[in-house]
Amino acid sequence: MSTSIRSIRVRDARFPLEAGHGSDAVHTNPIYAYAVCELLTDSPLVGTGLAFTLGHGNHLVCQAIEPLAKRLVGREIEEVMAELGAINRAIADDEFYRWLGPHKGVVHLALAAINNACWDLFAKSRGVPLWRALLDLSPEALVATLDLSYLEDVVAPSQAIELLRRESPTRGQREPILGSGYPGYDTSVGWFNYSDDVIETNVRRAVDAGFGAMKLKVGSKDPARDIRRAMLVRRLAGDDATIMTDANQQWTLPQAMSVCKELAAIKPYWVEEPTHPDDVQAHRVLAEAIAPIAVAMGEHVPNRVVFKNYLLARAASIIQVDAVRVGGVSEFLAVALMARQFGVDVVPHVGDMGQIHQHLVLFNHIALGHRASFLEYIPHLKSHFVTPARVEAGVYVTPQVPGSSSELK
């Protein structure tokens, strides 16, 4: 029952949001955008892979997909998966595109779309949801889908296989999550440009809907505004709520040190993207200074090598790797494996609105032994997905449709 890739189709899918939605300290009127790679086959199955950007530049990612993906044409999906790690590396190191990165930016985002399309097609061809396809792979087969190059000092392929084997006997203890689901957290209570009134309505709605955790955008030029809004959310959500704050990289290190000390009053669980995402050292200094408040980041970390540097420096205690922002599900898994080696939590950023990550959290928990604390939830594109993620009473419901839930209408 082979599924052979016949051709590549690329789609530039853009979704302007309603006023205020998605706004942060950088983006006033975000346009969510997916660079979509579709793998058409000799059967009715289509593999759909997403990469996430914001707005006008998305077409540049789209243009890079076809030339990099065409090496897959004519190949059988099971055969592709058996060497997906090597394929990822070959695409990432294409000698005529490599100088646009390497391993970051437009080309690496194109790789994300291509890699994710492979995983989607693989799960569909086996007739199972992505989480099941992942759980069914042997440690050796799983590791063959990963490019672990440049991670030799922390997680060589043999160590990755060993880790998967070590966690295997206790999988049964963690499988009940498939029935119970796991909590979502609500990112949409406190977008940057929402008025206090809107925030108030949203927090009440979130609590009523069963969310025990929610996020507020900070990073204002006026720190007093950040503090005031944080106090508001804490007051409305109550002492038991888990509250996260997100500065979207807008602080310098000295500013971050100062504002975070004030934010401590509301006992946030984490401060997200406090400063420049390339600045490992600044995050390390801040993480030490504001503990036990956690530093979370990852949506703008382009690849596993930068994540390795964050982990080695103990510069972030929540890794927000995103499969539509690094080189696809394969690189997401490489980072999740590495984080597990370091004993650091993974709470994905959801450029995909949680569609793919709802599967990956299940794999991380069951196969890698990660805690499944919660997963970000953003509802703004719900109506555009064929099988939107279901969050009921604040809990992600395990998806049962074959594939990675990535299809757009």
Add this chain to the structure above:
Amino acid sequence: MSTSIRSIRVRDARFPLEAGHGSDAVHTNPIYAYAVCELLTDSPLVGTGLAFTLGHGNHLVCQAIEPLAKRLVGREIEEVMAELGAINRAIADDEFYRWLGPHKGVVHLALAAINNACWDLFAKSRGVPLWRALLDLSPEALVATLDLSYLEDVVAPSQAIELLRRESPTRGQREPILGSGYPGYDTSVGWFNYSDDVIETNVRRAVDAGFGAMKLKVGSKDPARDIRRAMLVRRLAGDDATIMTDANQQWTLPQAMSVCKELAAIKPYWVEEPTHPDDVQAHRVLAEAIAPIAVAMGEHVPNRVVFKNYLLARAASIIQVDAVRVGGVSEFLAVALMARQFGVDVVPHVGDMGQIHQHLVLFNHIALGHRASFLEYIPHLKSHFVTPARVEAGVYVTPQVPGSSSELK
């Protein structure tokens, strides 16, 4: 005598090289490519700015230039220069392109072309070569051309001004370099795919031409080949020659540790790009292990923030920042300033074939007090530039034509 920017013209300039030229451990048949931003004005002056990539992906950089540069149309160049730092930041943070980076990849390379075009036009409008235009700026005016954001912990604007003031009284001692020039080093003796015979011919020719320093490409899958060729170059060039080796990121950390120990036999001055350019920690470990051999890198470091992390970690002792690979001359200068604060040498990589950097080395030496040890020299595109850099008896001759020497025929 104002010069006003009328429109933006973009050019995708590609130069396939002859067999073997430019080859390294990654690239077999490199196509050198410039994404060119031209600022057309109300006078005959045209500002030309380059960004450097290799091959097919270059058109993606070209496409990003016009939408990001159009904010310059209608503006007077002196007025632009007075706030070039703020303009760089605004372009780098354009909310609809920022998710393609931030501050790396296609968008940041487009910024390089735009920023470099401003510097070229500025020098031309003043009728002087770029090095003179730079030296004529007051410390305050120079710092206004830089985006120093996210460097607050190591070089705030006030500290940058202070550094320039501190070096000012001793400029006269360093100005003789304008008459004497400074040495080039020959990168073209040992491209990766050259046979031993070609290397032998090249080394003899380089020595005869007056070069006291030269570079060999290593990073072979067969370390014995690297060692054999390194021995060959040392034997031919003699004990007094300065020899550098360049692995183009091809080693894992364990491989780098092992090969560098063997390479020590030929006493190389530096090992360049030993491993992944995002891996600060691996460079730090290697730098400590192989001292006094220097670790050099920078052609694939996208921005000042990553360079800051290299400097803070003491992970590289030669900073090879390249103005056509980071966000232009402005970001090059920010990195050069920061390196000076750390007492670390800058020896630029020359994606521009030394055209712009021949100016910048003079500024670094005279205004910042950097050593001017030498500058890379690659002759393969000589015939394509209007005023190609002149290296005579192994020495860069100070350019006298107005502008940044960036014009292509």
